[in-house]
Amino acid sequence: MKRRRDNNEALAVFIANKAGIDTMLARLAALSANHFDADPASVNWGHVGTLEFYASQLKRITDSAFHEGEHAE
Structure with missing residues (x-):
């Protein structure tokens, strides 16, 4: 039980x-x-850095979930 x-x-x-x-x-x-709330006419390197950070965090998650990258078997 x-x-x-x-x-x-x-x-x-x-x-x-x-x-x-x-x-x-x-x-x-x-x-x-919505382009991560960035106005395409006003995108600067700060926006690029923020988006690269988001992408790196998501890659850590997807690598873990799909056993890729450092999580590859």
């Missing part, structure tokens, strides 16, 4: 975390569709 309860609790936390990730991904997709 205890094992079933532990699995149910783990599943509930997993689903909550997944929902949080889905929300973050949707927000990022919307921000990307």
